[in-house]
Amino acid sequence: MAKNKSEITPEVVAEHGLSTQEYQIILDRLGRKPNINELGIFSVMWSEHCSYKSSRRHLAKFLTKGTRVIQGPGENAGVIDIDDGDAIIFKMESHNHPSYIEPYQGAATGVGGIMRDVFTMGARPIALMNALRFGEPTHWKTKQLVNGVVAGIAGYGNCVGVPTVGGETNFHKGYNGNILVNAMCVGLARTDNVFYSAAKGVGNPIFYVGSKTGRDGIHGATMASAEFDDDSEEKRPTVQVGDPFTEKLLIEACLELMATDAIIAIQDMGAAGLTSSSIEMADKGGVGIALNLDKVPQREDNMTAYEMMLSESQERMLMVIQPGKEQLAFDVFQKWELDVAQIGKTTDTGRLVLKHHGKKVCDIPIAPLADDAPNYDRPHSKAPARDIIKSKDVFETQDYNDALVKIITSPNIASKRWIWEQYDRHVMTDTVDSSQSGGDAAIVRIHGSNKAVAITTDCTPRYVEADPYEGGKQVVAETWRNLTCVGADPIAITDCLNFGNPERPEIMGQFVGAIEGMNEACHAFDYPVVSGNVSLYNETNGQAIPPTPAVGGVGLIQKIDHMATLSGAKEGDTLILIGETSGWLGASIYLSEIQSSEDGAPPPVDLEVEKLNGNYVRSLIRNRRVHAVHDCSDGGLAITACEMAFSSNIGVHLDAAKNIPTHGWLFGEDQARYLLAVEEHSVNPIVSTAKGKGIAAQVIGKVGGERISAEGAFDVSLNGLRDKHESWLPELMNSTVKDAAE
Amino acid sequence: MKALVYVGLKPGVLDPQGRTISRSLNDLGFSEVTGAFQGKVIELTIKDSQESKEAIQARVEQMCEKLLANTVIENYRIELKD
């Protein structure tokens, strides 16, 4: 282990993931060889995970400002204004590699980490979301990973007492060797009591709070930046164990102290633990920091300075305390039975100075760690555009009942109840709508008020794979649409950009294309990015995952009695489809499930039409003109109608296609479309107003009875189909998948 | 015949349960307790057969690797009894 070698050889430098050029910069800046501690610190600060060296220049393109934005990217999480002095603080983060190696603890610590990012800023976490991507259901490892990841998310979030209200789950062979676990946390704070990480002043006490430091996850940050190979099983010992009990105490203690004026700056210890937290605080505040490592609460005997600085033990925070408030801080943290220690002071040297056993073990200037951090412009190439597939050229099923069942029980469409019933969705008793309705966005009331936030996570990797730019637009558009579906004003997004190895031009091309597409949509909707996270090197043996820029959107519902879900459809309602249908089957679920093909260009997204249609649907919800709303996404109109029927517990009938092929009409995935269930007498006003605004709106069916049918296509019983939709995942999880590794 | 499998966290792995248990024992006045670890014992009943003890031991080891222990963070020890 490098820490025992005092001699800095080229091997040791390489072991730390530093290139010779990067090492040369260190030598120049220090004017001498770094010692092992200093090398370790540079290596984690300059890892992809901490320095964003491949992505920084592209992330800079994002729209990050808006009328409601209080804090954009750059802090622990983004902050938006939702009126009345209330602020919403949110972020999404990946824990992909740890979750593949140890699903339960990897997912659990992912949830814990994202919650700390949010309450560090003074917010009480009020909702969790999770975006999960697993390999093929039949792959020998998938079941065990689903089991562990879901239990880990449940075990942590349920214990801390924050409701997990929604998410998404995909299965695709592209994730067989590299699953994605993206967790999002949304918190509530007061606009006048938001906390930041910039240390201030000279000689101010630095406090360490939370769990003791052990040898957990040393080099986790560099590991998260290293491509996987089969012997990565060897990297196992770096997995940390989560302690939700301590996290809960930490939340309550921090919020209690935040109600006083004792805290000058605060930062959670995430990746690269004490190193990145202390350096970020010092760098942002333009001060120096001196720490006495003997004071750090330690779980294990004779830990080295190197281990303490690189440890990723969970549930720890670092803060700069107002001089004179030390005792107050001690009292609060001891009341909550947390380990707490004053481990150092801010200085005016601009340097990070570490003492251990009375010896100086590190003395480096802080500025270069940030300023000179590598910032690469990696070559990127564009994949050739895919052909547009016309629905008339796509095989048409001769048995629509069978096709509907195949699609409704396909991995990405089937009900995820088996997952979300393991999540406490109701704790805090402000959950208005959650996974339970199968709805587009979760709705969480602002405690003690009549307003709510709507939250969604979305990504359609097969579209991004087919066309990164259009796919990137679609990801942002779908979140905007999902928030619109419940009557919310979309405000801002967070993202989690999961891609392969950026040193490969075609992967970098996906990354750049997706960002530019996402950004165009952000501008069109005035829908800024306020926080996010990048996860690269998601590859196994050179096989990259499908490009997966997951997006979490947040919107505001001014009055909870002016909202909608997909569960309100009533007997006798008329179904109205908003938006044009061309019958787009390229890159569709129909194509993959019925034709086992992922060919074709994805459906294009016309952002002006999205806005026009969405704003109209939202106004109808506000005016209480609709009983139920659901957008058309995976599987097209037919699946949208089925999901509405399941959730409203009533049958639906769809009219025949007009001058487009039936399979395109029912399963085409044209964008900017919404299915509305409305009362008879609202039909004409809704349709005629739409026409006046140049919005496509047509009556396409009726609500009622106990069957799900489409003219000239399928006709099945509501309950029968619902049972199939519900039973796919439980049957998978209860089946015994033979261990192929034998 | 019976196989006893003892499963515990590897040294150095955080054991929140153990820490909480020793704290509450102290709170209850058992100040002599300075630390605690919590592990699992799994008692398996195994069909009698002609298999040698070594063969059975080897099978139980497989069971540990495959299911009973999470070898990423846990160690295990096996005891056979008839």
Add this chain to the structure above:
Amino acid sequence: MKALVYVGLKPGVLDPQGRTISRSLNDLGFSEVTGAFQGKVIELTIKDSQESKEAIQARVEQMCEKLLANTVIENYRIELKD
């Protein structure tokens, strides 16, 4: 000195963990397993003192009665080691 406390469910109390373990072992092809019980082992580190083994044993029994075991459903067994 160390005290090992073994805590297990009383006979007659159903043991969901044990049941699931033996079923999954069978599913994995370990058909020789006919039953499983899951219990806990708690390893306590105890400050050295002049106390007699009996006295220490008595203290640990108190710990079990007061906290470590729920005697409504669980039995316990104590082993002292130095």
Add this chain to the structure above:
Amino acid sequence: MKTAVIRFPASNCDRDAAVALEKITGRPTEIVWHRETSLPDDIDFVVIPGGFSYGDYLRAGAIAARSPIVKDIVRRAGKGLTVAGFCNGFQILTEAGLLPGALIRNRNLKFVCRPERLIVQNTKSRFTSKYTAKSEVIYPVAHHDGNYFADDATLNRLEKNNQVLFRYADNPNGSIRDIAGIMNETGNVFGMMPHPERAVDPVHGGTDGLDFFKSIIESI
């Protein structure tokens, strides 16, 4: 009526219980910290809330049941104080010996969160007097260790004395004889895994829990 809610480290339904009590009584609820050695004297009704006190480490509710405040709750309950525990609160009451039996890991070993149909068994208690006999109510459940167990003698006694107040219509956790909630012999201490405090507001999707709390108010 004066009410109190106990807060243990990692209780997480303490606020929810307080919100429900304040909504129904129209009076502020006292939050009592676990290290307190006695309840305020003028308290009429104490709720031990749900959550994961002490992380559910060792056994759900085990460590909380040994905390100072619980000693006083046991003492006051002996004098007839009305006490109710929901979810983790039920686990704590059994661990403290105020209610018989124990709660073990759910049959399928998984945490379960969903609205659950319950059948009211006895409407002559101070916790259920506003319900009609055999009526069906829906409360959400959200727990990992809600599988109620007691030996046959205890169960027979519970049933003979009509101490079983709620049973599950579709048993979500393997509880023996579908038992969801029980009271003690003297009828002043009650525990259940489901969450009545999560069914008192239309946004909860139902308000069946209101009558539970109203029953208690009437009785006091």
